[in-house]
Amino acid sequence: MPRQIKIFDTTLRDGEQSPGCSMNLKDKLDVAESLARLGVDVIEAGFAIASPGDFQSVQAIARTIRGVSVASLCRALEKDIDTAWEAIKDAENPRIHTFLATSPLHMEYKLKKTPDQVYEQAVKMVKYARNLCGDVEFSLEDASRSDPAFMYKVIEGVINAGASTVNIPDTVGYAVPEEFSTLIKNIRENVPNIDKAIISVHCHNDLGLGVANSLAAAKAGAGQIECTINGIGERAGNAALEEIIMNLYTRKEYYDMTTRIDSTQLYQASKKVTKATGVRCQPNKAIVGENAFAHEAGIHQHGVLANRATYEIMTPESIGLPHNKMVLGKHSGRHAFEERLAYLGYNIVEEEIEKIFAEFKVLADKKKTVSDRDIEALVSGFGSGVPETFKLDRFVINSGSSITATSVVRLITRDGEKVEKVAIGDGPVDASLNAVDKIIGGSEIKLEDFSLQIVDAIDTGTDAQGESHVRITRDGRTWNGSGVSTDIVESVIKAYLSAVNTMTFELEQEKTRSAV
Numbered sequence: 001m002p003r004q005i006k007i008f009d010t011t012l013r014d015g016e017q018s019p020g021c022s023m024n025l026k027d028k029l030d031v032a033e034s035l036a037r038l039g040v041d042v043i044e045a046g047f048a049i050a051s052p053g054d055f056q057s058v059q060a061i062a063r064t065i066r067g068v069s070v071a072s073l074c075r076a077l078e079k080d081i082d083t084a085w086e087a088i089k090d091a092e093n094p095r096i097h098t099f100l101a102t103s104p105l106h107m108e109y110k111l112k113k114t115p116d117q118v119y120e121q122a123v124k125m126v127k128y129a130r131n132l133c134g135d136v137e138f139s140l141e142d143a144s145r146s147d148p149a150f151m152y153k154v155i156e157g158v159i160n161a162g163a164s165t166v167n168i169p170d171t172v173g174y175a176v177p178e179e180f181s182t183l184i185k186n187i188r189e190n191v192p193n194i195d196k197a198i199i200s201v202h203c204h205n206d207l208g209l210g211v212a213n214s215l216a217a218a219k220a221g222a223g224q225i226e227c228t229i230n231g232i233g234e235r236a237g238n239a240a241l242e243e244i245i246m247n248l249y250t251r252k253e254y255y256d257m258t259t260r261i262d263s264t265q266l267y268q269a270s271k272k273v274t275k276a277t278g279v280r281c282q283p284n285k286a287i288v289g290e291n292a293f294a295h296e297a298g299i300h301q302h303g304v305l306a307n308r309a310t311y312e313i314m315t316p317e318s319i320g321l322p323h324n325k326m327v328l329g330k331h332s333g334r335h336a337f338e339e340r341l342a343y344l345g346y347n348i349v350e351e352e353i354e355k356i357f358a359e360f361k362v363l364a365d366k367k368k369t370v371s372d373r374d375i376e377a378l379v380s381g382f383g384s385g386v387p388e389t390f391k392l393d394r395f396v397i398n399s400g401s402s403i404t405a406t407s408v409v410r411l412i413t414r415d416g417e418k419v420e421k422v423a424i425g426d427g428p429v430d431a432s433l434n435a436v437d438k439i440i441g442g443s444e445i446k447l448e449d450f451s452l453q454i455v456d457a458i459d460t461g462t463d464a465q466g467e468s469h470v471r472i473t474r475d476g477r478t479w480n481g482s483g484v485s486t487d488i489v490e491s492v493i494k495a496y497l498s499a500v501n502t503m504t505f506e507l508e509q510e511k512t513r514s515a516v
């Protein structure tokens with residue numbers, strides 16, 4: 001009988017903590033919904049005490065997402081634990097996840113505490129958390145560089161204090177699989193009450209071994225793996241959820257373990273996180289990269305046509321990668337379009353389908369056929385739930401190799417007013433965003449990052465669409481936006497406006513809240 005492993009997803013906490021991966025509240029809720037659909041056991045929704053925004057999103061996820069445990073991270077301090085509890089207490093299954101470092105380096109230089117003081121604090125704070133919440137996880141930060149004998153003592157103490165999960169993080173991605181597997185085995189053999197708790201592992205990817213270490217630990221008896229979608233996370237990231245799942249699935253005879261995960265939801269979950277963060281996976285990323293299932297070389301194509309198993313160890317369908325069954329074009333009706341959306345795994349409210357369908361018709365007029373990637377790109381521009389304070393009405397650019405680029409942009413404001421401005425810039429994109437800034441009064445907004453991808457260029461050549469992602473900052477805060485169009489300058493303007501609209505919406509909401 002295969003052993004059931006729990007999947008603890010920390011995309012919204014460790015993942016969101018990584019540079020450039022911050023998400024707004026609506027996006028976090030969308031990602032949390034995808035995670036619940038995927039079947040993770042625990043969603044770590046954030047670090048409630050980190051900021052009022054973090055608290056709000058942890059609380060919103062705890063209050064809305066069902067069928068899964070919702071955790072908040074907190075330091076082993078009373079005020080952190082109280083805040084975490086306040087944020088998660090309305091969850092169906094709340095979990096307090098508290099941590100304290102146990103390595104000599106961290107204890108001496110960061111905590112400035114002796115091992116005895118650390119032990120005492122860990123035990124006391126787990127007891128404190130356990131008085132609030134029935135499900136407490138304790139993490140020994142930097143466990144892989146801690147003294148094993150001290151670790152056994154802390155683990156035994158926190159289990160006696162009420163921790164039902166003990167997490168062994170490889171915080172700095174220093175471990176190697178054999179050694180990490182031995183560490184888990186030794187914990188099982190040397191902690192007398194270990195059968196009263198689940199051993200969890202949390203591996204970072206600094207040496208590219210996050211997934212390998214997690215799997216080795218699971219094989220050695222760990223019962224929970226902490227991981228993130230697309231492997232996002234601090235520095236080089238965390239172990240990638242999709243890679244762990246497809247390893248367990250593809251090599252079931254070797255691992256003999258199962259999870260609650262529905263692997264056919266992996267592709268959608270990956271797309272959701274890409275959209276929410278604006279951070280794309282590298283094309284050759286295992287499982288969810290653009291090229292993960294592409295067979296370029298002729299000899300491989302020949303083999304795959306003869307028998308897929310020649311070069312394919314798992315099927316695209318097993319991760320929910322859509323394949324074109326049906327061609328959509330300008331004569332396709334709403335019913336066919338809705339069916340395609342459902343097939344691609346989108347669950348979209350009626351009024352948004354209306355808007356996306358209208359955009360689909362515009363696109364179908366420009367292109368002969370509309371591919372699945374086109375539809376995904378279209379959908380990615382919708383669903384933020386953010387009102388359009390500014391909407392692009394039209395733009396004209398004048399640009400060339402020997403002239404200064406000029407752009408005239410007209411926006412429609414939420415009051416229906418049409419405002420037009422002209423600006424010059426370093427190329428058509430810069431000129432257009434300068435014109436937008438003049439209209440919206442955006443002198444304090446900084447464009448931090450901008451990326452453009454051509455969707456389906458290989459299949460459709462010049463018929464392709466541009467999909468842009470931008471990241472803007474103001475007063476040290478960050479917002480993402482995305483936009484799609486057959487015109488690449490238009491896709492950038494749309495992406496910029498979507499980030500500006502999110503920023504405007506959030507700042508207005510905060511102002512209203514603080515006025516109450």
Ligand code: KIV
Pocket residue numbers: 014099139141142167169170171172202204
């Ligand atoms: O990497 C780490 O050690 C962590 C803990 C707080 C679980 O993220």
Ligand code: ZN
Pocket residue numbers: 014169171202204234
């Ligand atoms: Zn971590």
